[in-house]
Amino acid sequence: MAEGLILAAGKRYQTKAGATATVTVGCDPSGPVTHDLPAGTVVVCAEVSVDAQRVRISSPAGWLDAAVLETAGPAPVLKLDFETFQQRHGQVQPGDTYGIEFPFSLAMLEQFGPEFLTRAFHASGVMGADNRVTAILSVKPIEVMGASENALVTIAYAKDDPAIAAELFVKMPPADTVRKFGLAGMSHGEVQMAQLSQKGIVPVETAKYYFADYCTHTANYILITGKIAFGVDPIEPAHHKGRDFMVPDADDHYRVLTHSLARLVAAHKVGAMGHDIEAHFPYARAARDFWPSAESAGRLDRLVDFIGRIAPQLFIAEGTDPAFLQQWREDVLFGLANKDTVIAWLHADPDYTGLCHSNLNIDNAWYWRDEAGKLHVGLLDWGGTGQMSIGQSLSSMLMMPEPEGYIALQRETIATFIAEYRAAGGIALDAETLRFHYKASVYSTAIWIIVDYITDMLFQFSEEDYAGMKNRHDERLTGTGLYSAIIWIDNMLRDWLDDLTPGDACRRIMAGNTSSRWLGL
Numbered sequence: 001m002a003e004g005l006i007l008a009a010g011k012r013y014q015t016k017a018g019a020t021a022t023v024t025v026g027c028d029p030s031g032p033v034t035h036d037l038p039a040g041t042v043v044v045c046a047e048v049s050v051d052a053q054r055v056r057i058s059s060p061a062g063w064l065d066a067a068v069l070e071t072a073g074p075a076p077v078l079k080l081d082f083e084t085f086q087q088r089h090g091q092v093q094p095g096d097t098y099g100i101e102f103p104f105s106l107a108m109l110e111q112f113g114p115e116f117l118t119r120a121f122h123a124s125g126v127m128g129a130d131n132r133v134t135a136i137l138s139v140k141p142i143e144v145m146g147a148s149e150n151a152l153v154t155i156a157y158a159k160d161d162p163a164i165a166a167e168l169f170v171k172m173p174p175a176d177t178v179r180k181f182g183l184a185g186m187s188h189g190e191v192q193m194a195q196l197s198q199k200g201i202v203p204v205e206t207a208k209y210y211f212a213d214y215c216t217h218t219a220n221y222i223l224i225t226g227k228i229a230f231g232v233d234p235i236e237p238a239h240h241k242g243r244d245f246m247v248p249d250a251d252d253h254y255r256v257l258t259h260s261l262a263r264l265v266a267a268h269k270v271g272a273m274g275h276d277i278e279a280h281f282p283y284a285r286a287a288r289d290f291w292p293s294a295e296s297a298g299r300l301d302r303l304v305d306f307i308g309r310i311a312p313q314l315f316i317a318e319g320t321d322p323a324f325l326q327q328w329r330e331d332v333l334f335g336l337a338n339k340d341t342v343i344a345w346l347h348a349d350p351d352y353t354g355l356c357h358s359n360l361n362i363d364n365a366w367y368w369r370d371e372a373g374k375l376h377v378g379l380l381d382w383g384g385t386g387q388m389s390i391g392q393s394l395s396s397m398l399m400m401p402e403p404e405g406y407i408a409l410q411r412e413t414i415a416t417f418i419a420e421y422r423a424a425g426g427i428a429l430d431a432e433t434l435r436f437h438y439k440a441s442v443y444s445t446a447i448w449i450i451v452d453y454i455t456d457m458l459f460q461f462s463e464e465d466y467a468g469m470k471n472r473h474d475e476r477l478t479g480t481g482l483y484s485a486i487i488w489i490d491n492m493l494r495d496w497l498d499d500l501t502p503g504d505a506c507r508r509i510m511a512g513n514t515s516s517r518w519l520g521l
Contacts, residue, residue: 019067078285319490358396360393
């Protein structure tokens with residue numbers, strides 16, 4: 001080991017200049033070689049040998065000599081402070097990758113016109129140098145509340161080319177300044193993933209890449225891909241979050257989503273996406289984090305009252321019991337108060353992290369069946385993509401399935417991920433350990449949103465209105481976003497009715513009781 005170098009799991013290091021950084025399958029340096037890493041490659045330590053002479057790295061997975069490593073510098077910070085953001089976010093600046101100025105609103109896109117698209121498509125290489133965009137024929141905003149400003153754009157080219165389409169999808173930051181600031185930095189991963197997809201090294205289906213760039217100075221971005229023809233055979237109609245009752249064989253859809261996530265993480269870990277992934281997606285930078293508000297306790301009290309008194313018929317009966325809700329309230333507040341420790345614990349073991357899609361709900365994909373009836377999937381909406389807890393990624397995916405099957409689906413999803421990950425070259429993960437990670441993660445992927453945002457939404461109806469609802473399938477709920485909110489809350493109650501609860505996981509982490517005997521192994 002290099003003198004003075006402290007090695008620890010979950011820490012970033014880089015290979016020294018002039019050193020041969022040979023990665024082998026096992027700890028034995030004479031074992032089969034999988035990679036030779038160039039100088040300056042940033043890696044993450046997953047394990048240190050007993051004699052501290054060898055280090056197992058997370059990606060590309062394998063062992064190398066500790067002597068070839070030195071401490072890496074800190075990962076770049078994407079988040080701007082609000083004052084700096086206000087000064088910069090309206091500026092037109094060149095993107096980090098292609099060095100050309102780009103529009104970051106739909107109005108600006110029309111102002112920049114076909115000249116910008118020509119320059120952009122030449123820069124990305126998607127369009128030949130002898131072709132150009134001659135006109136923007138239409139810009140149709142997609143009127144769906146979300147984390148971005150989106151549109152379907154139709155353009156014309158000087159020359160016909162079957163390799164490029166006239167109908168495109170464009171994504172930019174939201175127009176609202178406060179919302180834009182809150183989401184700033186998340187689209188860096190989406191832009192990076194889109195650019196990697198053009199190289200053919202992303203192991204899952206993605207929309208065809210045309211152009212994407214991000215400006216670190218301003219936190220602005222633009223993404224242009226091919227349009228997905230939802231509802232045009234064989235592609236299924238677009239599905240919606242929290243509407244699984246409208247999706248034929250929804251469990252099969254979660255299964256193919258899980259397969260895709262497992263293949264993505266495995267490709268990252270085995271080095272199939274290159275040795276520089278750490279440079280694009282620094283370790284744990286995509287960790288799902290949150291900042292509880294000063295009103296969280298008061299909102300939680302309103303939520304408990306809503307579940308137990310105002311509308312208990314909308315939820316699983318056991319979850320409306322006063323004693324249960326009191327314990328649930330205590331666990332939720334305990335988890336919110338200790339979120340930093342829990343999130344750090346989720347990212348302390350690199351083996352249970354990876355390059356993940358951070359929001360793989362059933363609506364962030366498109367689906368089609370082949371002639372044999374097998375379901376296939378392509379992934380969309382890569383905002384927030386990066387290295388993060390696998391448990392966080394899985395619990396983000398299973399936000400809003402139908403509650404009656406939620407716990408069974410959760411267990412099946414964990415088993416499916418582990419099997420597919422192993423088949424794709426990943427190491428053998430333990431099911432109970434990953435389940436523990438899943439349970440601990442729901443504070444950062446669900447609970448805080450439910451408490452601080454969803455609670456207020458519930459009171460758009462009066463107590464009298466709720467008294468007249470027989471169950472969650474009342475059309476006043478199914479006709480609004482409240483149906484999704486109700487099933488999300490119900491699923492969280494069921495997590496606390498399981499034999500391992502998020503409260504159990506959080507308290508064991510805080511007590512330091514996370515050895516195998518505490519995980520039930």
